[in-house]
Amino acid sequence: MVVMVDTNLVDVPLKTVNFGTILSSILIILLAYLLTRIITYILIRFSERVGEHRITVKMVVPLLKFAIYGIALYYILGFVISLSSSQLIAFSGLLGAAIGFGLKDLFADVIGGLIIIFEKPYQIGDKVKIGEYYGEVSDIGIRSTRLITPDDNLVSVPNYLIFTQAVASANAGSPEMMVVIDLFMDPDSDAELAMRILKEAVVTSKYVYISKKRPFTVLLEDYPFYRRIRAKAYVYDLRYEFEFKSEVTRRTWKEFSKKGITAPQVNVMSEKTMS
């Protein structure tokens, strides 16, 4: 029996891949890595100096990363290993098999990363909730998105989660972000005065941002044993979300105690309340 073998395909790894090409490839990847680090560093530093366009500048970072790594891969395959078109087909087959056997998650992460960049469900600098994690997006990489949680933990969320999880972005690419502040008061306290105090605490806060597009509001809601006053207002920089909340709450309660507005009382079932 005569077996026809395409020698062109069989010779791919032996003829073209040697120590020199491996070294060159590593060098190119290393250069691409260094370049992305330098560009990331410069752009992040620059973004802090441009005020309201901070997030727009930061959004260029993942785009450049993908472009640099893409060019590096193209250069390695096209010029260092110098794959011919038939070799490229063989390589694609190999890649397909690798994806099928074990690298499918990595591939899904890369595709997820591309979708994040072009569809922009969130951007670098956004405050997002992905799955059970909430935090500021510090980086969108080839494989994962990095979040900094309010407790300063760095969480790496695989990019493929974009296909399976709902993503909530609190600011959707804008540096401003709405913050909701809830305070609970005794139903016998003066609600009108309490709303006025909370409103003034919000509008005089050093962190607040008010404009025609970003208005503030103070709402009252009645519950059986307490009343809730809710303020909704924007911070100019979402990084001050918790400082804003804390500052408004602290100043409001200080004023409440001066004006005799109290927190809800604990309602213990007693003979008196039962009767």
Added chain:
Amino acid sequence: MGITLVKKNSNEIIGYKQEIESIQKAITDFESGQKLDIAIISEPFAGRSTLVNAIEEMTAHKITKRSFSSIVRNKEELMFPERPKRIVVIDNSHFFYLRTIGGFNVLEEFLKLVASSNNLFITTWNIYSWNYLDEVINIDQFFPIQLKLPKFTTSEIKELILSRYREDELKFLDDVKSENKRPVNLFKYPVTIKPLKKTINIPFLKINLDRLKVHLSRKEEKKKAEDIIFEMINRVSNGNPGVAKVIWEKSLEYPTIKPSYVQEFSFKITLDYSESFILYIILSMESINREELVEITGESKVDNILYRLSQQGLIIVDQGYYKIKPEALKSLVEYLKKTGVMW
């Protein structure tokens, strides 16, 4: 706080011709039955007080004027000792509020008075306070006529400054080096790489905006030292007459002035958020004491912050009241806009 925009030996005011016409028209309309209250809004040092003084002089018998220089805490201070005339001028109305809980009571009372009174109110406001109050309490609804004082042109600044001197009293000399006359120059910026302990010079192009404008307008041959100097002063002061006067005084080596004497006053501002906020409060109130700043910010570190602001040459203290340094105005406004403290 006020600066004089009036020509020496005359009562004629320099600049703001259109604004004066608008105010005079509003007064005429008021006399024929239409009450449209006026808000005159400007940056610090732009000459609001001088403008209302000029209006007062023009219509002296019809106007009652009150001027405030510190925060008004008591509603009674709004009351006039005697029955006011039909037109009421309130200078520095931004002193009616304090950015703190309960700090709007006097302002609300004042706005009620404006809305319910038959008098015509001509008020002046700091523009940064006005912008804040506009977003927070829609103050613009109370003042149908809002006059935002425009920047002075170079010729107005020249007229304002030269009106204080006799003709030929000053010597204008052109000492601009030929390289500075080029619109674009090549400079080398030294950068030290700490790990290598080496300094390398990075070449960069510096654009001389004044020269570029002159170059593009093709009027170079006609430019005299005098014109170059006032163009520089106008640019550095950003068309603010009060700031222009300060820059002039700091640049003049009587009786001589040269372009090289005109200082650029570029401030390298590095502040944290709390420092920026206090700077913004001083800018928007124009004059405020330490206790009021503590009340607004609740900061225990107000003294440290004020020290840092003074150290960077941004504020001055005058009899216990903190004020913006005129020459720092342009730099700090640009900085505060970037930080988002000011909107």
